[in-house]
Amino acid sequence: MARPEIVIENQVFRFITPETLDSDYIVSEIGAVRSGSLLIKQLRDPPYTILIDVPNSSITIHGSTKEVLARMAVSELLLGLGLPDSGLKTEIGPVTSSCSMPSSVDIDRAADVLLSAKIEQKLDAIKIADTRHEVEVLVFRNGRTVILDAISHRIAQRAAEYWIKRFERLRLFN
Numbered sequence: 353m354a355r356p357e358i359v360i361e362n363q364v365f366r367f368i369t370p371e372t373l374d375s376d377y378i379v380s381e382i383g384a385v386r387s388g389s390l391l392i393k394q395l396r397d398p399p400y401t402i403l404i405d406v407p408n409s410s411i412t413i414h415g416s417t418k419e420v421l422a423r424m425a426v427s428e429l430l431l432g433l434g435l436p437d438s439g440l441k442t443e444i445g446p447v448t449s450s451c452s453m454p455s456s457v458d459i460d461r462a463a464d465v466l467l468s469a470k471i472e473q474k475l476d477a478i479k480i481a482d483t484r485h486e487v488e489v490l491v492f493r494n495g496r497t498v499i500l501d502a503i504s505h506r507i508a509q510r511a512a513e514y515w516i517k518r519f520e521r522l523r524l525f526n
Contacts, residue, residue: 356451356512360505361498364445365422366412371435375406381433393429400425412445419444446501449508453495453516456526462491465522485511495525 375391378384384391384404391404400415402425411429413422419442427437459478463471469478472490480489485507490498497515502508519525 355509356453356497356516358449358451358499358505358509358512360417360447360449360508362415362448363417363419364412364414365416365419366410366443366445367423367426368408368410368441368443369430369435370439371409371430373404373406373409373435375404378404378406378433382429395425398425402426402429446503447505447508448498448500449502449505450496450498451512453491453497453519454525456493456495457491457519458524458526459491459493462519462522462524465524466518480515482511482515484514487511489515491515491519 378391379386382393384393389405389407391406393402393404395402398415398421400413403412403414405412411426413425416422416425423440426440430437459471463469463478466480468482469480472479475490475492477490477492480491482489485502487502487507488500489511490500497512499508499511502511
Protein backbone atom coordinates (compact mmCIF):
# COMPACT_ATOMS: atom_id res chain seq x y z
CA MET A 353 0.00 0.00 0.00
CA ALA A 354 1.36 3.39 -0.99
CA ARG A 355 1.28 6.04 1.68
CA PRO A 356 -1.65 8.41 1.24
CA GLU A 357 -0.72 11.95 0.29
CA ILE A 358 -1.69 14.08 3.26
CA VAL A 359 -2.34 17.76 2.54
CA ILE A 360 -2.34 20.17 5.45
CA GLU A 361 -5.35 22.40 4.93
CA ASN A 362 -4.97 24.55 8.03
CA GLN A 363 -3.07 24.86 11.26
CA VAL A 364 -3.84 27.31 14.03
CA PHE A 365 -1.04 29.51 15.35
CA ARG A 366 -1.36 31.90 18.26
CA PHE A 367 1.15 34.59 19.03
CA ILE A 368 1.29 36.38 22.37
CA THR A 369 2.77 39.85 22.21
CA PRO A 370 4.46 41.52 25.18
CA GLU A 371 2.94 44.81 24.02
CA THR A 372 -0.49 45.96 25.21
CA LEU A 373 -2.95 46.16 22.32
CA ASP A 374 -5.44 49.00 21.90
CA SER A 375 -8.69 47.78 20.33
CA ASP A 376 -9.92 51.22 19.22
CA TYR A 377 -6.60 51.94 17.52
CA ILE A 378 -6.59 48.53 15.77
CA VAL A 379 -10.14 49.04 14.50
CA SER A 380 -9.37 52.52 13.15
CA GLU A 381 -5.93 51.71 11.69
CA ILE A 382 -6.46 48.33 9.98
CA GLY A 383 -10.24 48.09 9.78
CA ALA A 384 -10.64 45.14 12.11
CA VAL A 385 -14.23 44.25 13.05
CA ARG A 386 -15.40 43.76 16.63
CA SER A 387 -17.01 40.47 17.54
CA GLY A 388 -17.57 40.21 21.26
CA SER A 389 -14.21 40.52 22.98
CA LEU A 390 -12.32 39.73 19.76
CA LEU A 391 -11.26 41.80 16.80
CA ILE A 392 -11.34 40.07 13.41
CA LYS A 393 -9.33 41.01 10.35
CA GLN A 394 -9.75 39.03 7.11
CA LEU A 395 -6.81 39.09 4.73
CA ARG A 396 -7.16 38.36 1.03
CA ASP A 397 -3.57 37.64 0.11
CA PRO A 398 -2.67 35.45 1.87
CA PRO A 399 -6.23 34.33 2.75
CA TYR A 400 -5.85 34.33 6.53
CA THR A 401 -8.29 35.17 9.26
CA ILE A 402 -6.68 37.04 12.12
CA LEU A 403 -8.34 37.00 15.54
CA ILE A 404 -7.03 39.57 17.98
CA ASP A 405 -7.77 39.00 21.65
CA VAL A 406 -6.94 42.44 23.03
CA PRO A 407 -7.31 41.66 26.78
CA ASN A 408 -4.89 38.73 26.46
CA SER A 409 -2.59 40.43 23.90
CA SER A 410 -2.84 37.41 21.63
CA ILE A 411 -3.17 37.14 17.87
CA THR A 412 -4.46 33.91 16.34
CA ILE A 413 -3.93 33.09 12.67
CA HIS A 414 -6.31 30.74 10.82
CA GLY A 415 -5.64 29.63 7.25
CA SER A 416 -1.89 29.20 7.34
CA THR A 417 -0.09 25.91 6.94
CA LYS A 418 3.33 27.10 8.08
CA GLU A 419 4.40 28.87 11.25
CA VAL A 420 6.86 31.13 9.44
CA LEU A 421 4.09 32.48 7.17
CA ALA A 422 1.74 33.03 10.12
CA ARG A 423 4.52 34.85 11.97
CA MET A 424 5.12 37.07 8.94
CA ALA A 425 1.43 38.03 8.90
CA VAL A 426 1.57 38.92 12.60
CA SER A 427 4.79 40.89 12.11
CA GLU A 428 3.23 42.84 9.25
CA LEU A 429 0.16 43.56 11.40
CA LEU A 430 2.18 44.72 14.42
CA LEU A 431 4.66 46.78 12.41
CA GLY A 432 1.74 48.39 10.54
CA LEU A 433 0.36 49.43 13.93
CA GLY A 434 3.73 50.89 14.94
CA LEU A 435 4.38 48.08 17.44
CA PRO A 436 7.52 45.93 17.61
CA ASP A 437 7.32 42.33 16.45
CA SER A 438 10.02 41.10 18.82
CA GLY A 439 9.33 39.00 21.90
CA LEU A 440 6.38 37.10 20.42
CA LYS A 441 5.57 33.79 22.11
CA THR A 442 4.21 31.12 19.78
CA GLU A 443 1.59 28.48 20.54
CA ILE A 444 0.91 25.86 17.87
CA GLY A 445 -2.63 24.55 17.58
CA PRO A 446 -4.33 21.64 15.84
CA VAL A 447 -3.85 20.57 12.22
CA THR A 448 -6.67 20.02 9.74
CA SER A 449 -5.57 17.85 6.84
CA SER A 450 -7.05 15.82 4.01
CA CYS A 451 -6.29 12.85 1.80
CA SER A 452 -8.09 10.40 -0.46
CA MET A 453 -8.91 6.77 0.20
CA PRO A 454 -7.91 4.37 -2.60
CA SER A 455 -11.51 4.28 -3.86
CA SER A 456 -15.08 5.20 -2.93
CA VAL A 457 -16.45 4.01 0.42
CA ASP A 458 -19.67 2.26 1.44
CA ILE A 459 -20.36 4.67 4.30
CA ASP A 460 -23.66 3.04 5.25
CA ARG A 461 -21.95 -0.29 5.84
CA ALA A 462 -18.99 1.44 7.51
CA ALA A 463 -21.34 3.12 9.99
CA ASP A 464 -22.82 -0.31 10.83
CA VAL A 465 -19.46 -2.07 11.17
CA LEU A 466 -17.38 0.57 12.95
CA LEU A 467 -18.45 1.27 16.51
CA SER A 468 -16.66 4.62 16.54
CA ALA A 469 -18.41 5.86 13.37
CA LYS A 470 -21.70 7.64 12.87
CA ILE A 471 -23.33 8.95 9.72
CA GLU A 472 -23.40 12.70 9.25
CA GLN A 473 -26.48 13.10 7.04
CA LYS A 474 -25.88 16.74 6.13
CA LEU A 475 -22.38 15.93 4.92
CA ASP A 476 -23.19 12.54 3.38
CA ALA A 477 -20.17 11.19 5.24
CA ILE A 478 -19.24 9.24 8.32
CA LYS A 479 -17.51 10.79 11.30
CA ILE A 480 -15.11 8.53 13.14
CA ALA A 481 -14.02 9.31 16.69
CA ASP A 482 -10.45 8.01 16.46
CA THR A 483 -9.32 7.67 20.08
CA ARG A 484 -6.11 5.90 19.05
CA HIS A 485 -4.79 9.03 17.30
CA GLU A 486 -6.97 11.52 19.20
CA VAL A 487 -8.51 12.93 16.00
CA GLU A 488 -11.85 13.03 14.23
CA VAL A 489 -11.97 11.58 10.74
CA LEU A 490 -14.61 12.49 8.17
CA VAL A 491 -14.88 10.02 5.30
CA PHE A 492 -17.04 10.92 2.31
CA ARG A 493 -18.60 8.44 -0.14
CA ASN A 494 -16.12 9.37 -2.85
CA GLY A 495 -13.23 8.46 -0.54
CA ARG A 496 -12.24 12.02 0.29
CA THR A 497 -11.09 12.11 3.91
CA VAL A 498 -10.60 15.01 6.30
CA ILE A 499 -8.64 14.58 9.52
CA LEU A 500 -9.48 17.11 12.23
CA ASP A 501 -7.61 18.18 15.36
CA ALA A 502 -4.36 16.28 14.81
CA ILE A 503 -1.47 17.54 16.91
CA SER A 504 0.91 17.18 13.95
CA HIS A 505 1.21 16.24 10.29
CA ARG A 506 2.76 12.94 11.37
CA ILE A 507 -0.26 12.00 13.52
CA ALA A 508 -2.59 12.81 10.60
CA GLN A 509 -0.45 10.58 8.35
CA ARG A 510 -0.62 7.70 10.83
CA ALA A 511 -4.37 8.07 11.26
CA ALA A 512 -4.91 8.04 7.49
CA GLU A 513 -2.76 4.93 7.04
CA TYR A 514 -4.53 3.17 9.91
CA TRP A 515 -8.02 3.88 8.53
CA ILE A 516 -7.11 2.89 4.99
CA LYS A 517 -5.83 -0.47 6.24
CA ARG A 518 -8.87 -0.91 8.44
CA PHE A 519 -11.28 -0.12 5.57
CA GLU A 520 -9.39 -2.60 3.36
CA ARG A 521 -9.59 -5.37 6.00
CA LEU A 522 -13.30 -4.76 6.52
CA ARG A 523 -13.90 -4.50 2.75
CA LEU A 524 -15.58 -1.13 3.02
CA PHE A 525 -14.37 0.13 -0.35
CA ASN A 526 -16.73 -0.06 -3.35
